[in-house]
Each structure stands twice: as C-alpha cells, then as structure tokens.
Amino acid sequence: MLLSLLIYVAAGAVVGFVSGLFGIGGGVIVVPMLLPIFQAQGLGMDVAMHMAVGSSLATIVVTGLSSARAHWRLGNLVVSALPWLVAGLVTGALVGAQLAAALSGDILRIIFALFVLALAVRMIFALEPPPGRVIPPPGVVSGVGFVIGALSSLVGIGGGTLLVPFLIWSGVTMRQAVGTSAAAGVSIALAGSIGFIVAGTGEDQLPALSTGYIYWPAVGGITVASVFLAPLGARVASRVPAVWLRRAFAAFLVIVGFRLLLSG
Numbered sequence: 001m002l003l004s005l006l007i008y009v010a011a012g013a014v015v016g017f018v019s020g021l022f023g024i025g026g027g028v029i030v031v032p033m034l035l036p037i038f039q040a041q042g043l044g045m046d047v048a049m050h051m052a053v054g055s056s057l058a059t060i061v062v063t064g065l066s067s068a069r070a071h072w073r074l075g076n077l078v079v080s081a082l083p084w085l086v087a088g089l090v091t092g093a094l095v096g097a098q099l100a101a102a103l104s105g106d107i108l109r110i111i112f113a114l115f116v117l118a119l120a121v122r123m124i125f126a127l128e129p130p131p132g133r134v135i136p137p138p139g140v141v142s143g144v145g146f147v148i149g150a151l152s153s154l155v156g157i158g159g160g161t162l163l164v165p166f167l168i169w170s171g172v173t174m175r176q177a178v179g180t181s182a183a184a185g186v187s188i189a190l191a192g193s194i195g196f197i198v199a200g201t202g203e204d205q206l207p208a209l210s211t212g213y214i215y216w217p218a219v220g221g222i223t224v225a226s227v228f229l230a231p232l233g234a235r236v237a238s239r240v241p242a243v244w245l246r247r248a249f250a251a252f253l254v255i256v257g258f259r260l261l262l263s264g
C-alpha cells in the first residue's frame with residue numbers, strides 16, 4: 001500500500017509540473033498516467049479506464065476549488081451566465097458519466113485518445129473560434145454547457161479546453177473566460193465524480209479504498225503532490241517562449257494520443 005501511494009505521489013508530481021508548465025487542467029495528463037498504473041496492479045481495461053477517468057475528475061474537484069475561489073475574489077466571473085452554464089454542465093456531466101459506464105474500457109480509451117489528438121491539432125495550428133460580441137441566450141448557454149459537460153465527464157477533464165474558447169467566442173474577455181471556466185469546471189468534476197461513484201457501485205472488481213470508480217489513494221497522492229509542483233512548472237513556463245510551449249504541449253498530446261490508441 002505504501003509503495004502504491006508513493007507511485008501516485010510521483011505521478012502527481014509529474015501531473016502538477018506539466019499542468020503548471022503548459023497551463024492546462026490535469027485531466028488530460030492524469031488519465032493516461034493512471035491507466036498503466038491501474039493495469040500494473042492487475043485491473044482489467046474495463047475497470048482500469050473507468051477508474052482513471054473517475055479518479056481524474058475527483059482530483060479536479062479538489063484542485064479546482066482553490067482556483068475558482070481566487071478568480072471569484074478577483075471578480076473574474078461572468079456571474080450572469082454562470083448559473084445557466086452550470087445547469088447545463090452538471091446535467092451533461094451526469095449523463096456523460098453514465099454513458100462512460102455503459103461503454104467498454106477499450107472504447108472509452110479510444111474516445112479519450114481521439115479527444116487528445118483533436119486538442120493537439122488545435123494547439124499545433126493555433127485554431128481559435130472567431131470573436132463574438134454578446135453571450136448567447138440562456139437556453140443556448142445551457143445547451144452548449146450540456147454538450148461540454150457530457151464530453152468532459154466522458155474523458156475525465158474539467159472542461160477548460162472547451163469552455164474557454166466558447167466563452168471567448170461569446171465576447172467574454174480572456175481573463176473572465178478563464179475565471180468562469182475555472183468555477184464551472186468544479187461543477188463538471190463534482191457532478192462527474194458523483195456519476196462515476198453511482199456507475200461503479202456494485203462493481204465486484206474494484207480494489208479496496210475505492211468508492212464506485214474513484215480510487216482514493218490515487219486521488220490523495222496526485223492532489224497533494226500536484227499542488228506543490230504546479231508552481232515550479234509555472235515558473236519554468238514563464239521563461240520559455242509561448243510558441244515553444246504550445247508546440248511542446250502539442251507534441252506531448254500527440255504522443256499520449258497515439259500511445260493510448262495503440263495500447264489496446
């Protein structure tokens with residue numbers, strides 16, 4: 001048990017550093033880090049992949065709260081749109097978790113890999129949505145939130161990679177887009193975590209110290225270590241040209257995506 005916890009702490013250190021270095025939520029990194037660790041512990045792909053996604057969402061709940069609180073204090077939230085956005089995100093995240101539970105581990109792995117590769121293409125070509133002027137009506141905001149919440153829960157991320165472009169397209173400033181995304185991302189992670197707990201209840205192959213598809217030793221080890229290492233990654237990032245960071249992160253995503261595609 002102690003050895004396993006040390007492995008998760010080491011994984012959390014990598015997650016924290018890379019998250020700080022590339023300025024992205026840890027979900028894209030946590031899932032491919034946890035999957036081989038769970039498999040090495042003797043878990044089959046169906047259980048290992050679902051636990052990796054569920055545990056990733058649980059780590060985002062903890063790490064995202066501090067970020068959301070800071071942005072709230074700084075006034076970086078679009079308060080008028082947040083309730084409608086959160087309503088769609090929470091509903092979508094709950095649906096996404098149930099959809100993930102209905103899929104096999106291999107299909108979920110492929111979906112995650114394709115998502116990562118699509119994100120890599122966006123990073124390589126610096127594709128950004130055209131700027132908009134006003135936030136869409138509440139119904140549209142909730143509908144977009146539902147789609148983003150479902151996809152984010154399905155692949156175990158906080159949704160920032162999808163929320164920020166949508167908010168910028170809606171005419172929100174970059175600072176407010178990041179702040180609103182940070183706050184909304186906690187709702188995705190919380191709803192998705194609950195969904196994966198419910199979906200995994202009764203699964204007889206789950207290890208001890210897990211609640212549904214969330215494995216708490218992994219959540220604790222990754223969360224603690226990532227909090228300490230993220231600032232170091234951020235300091236390194238501040239000394240590296242932005243274009244180099246974007247290309248390096250895109251290369252990292254390509255490697256992760258193809259590794260997952262070919263690991264079946």
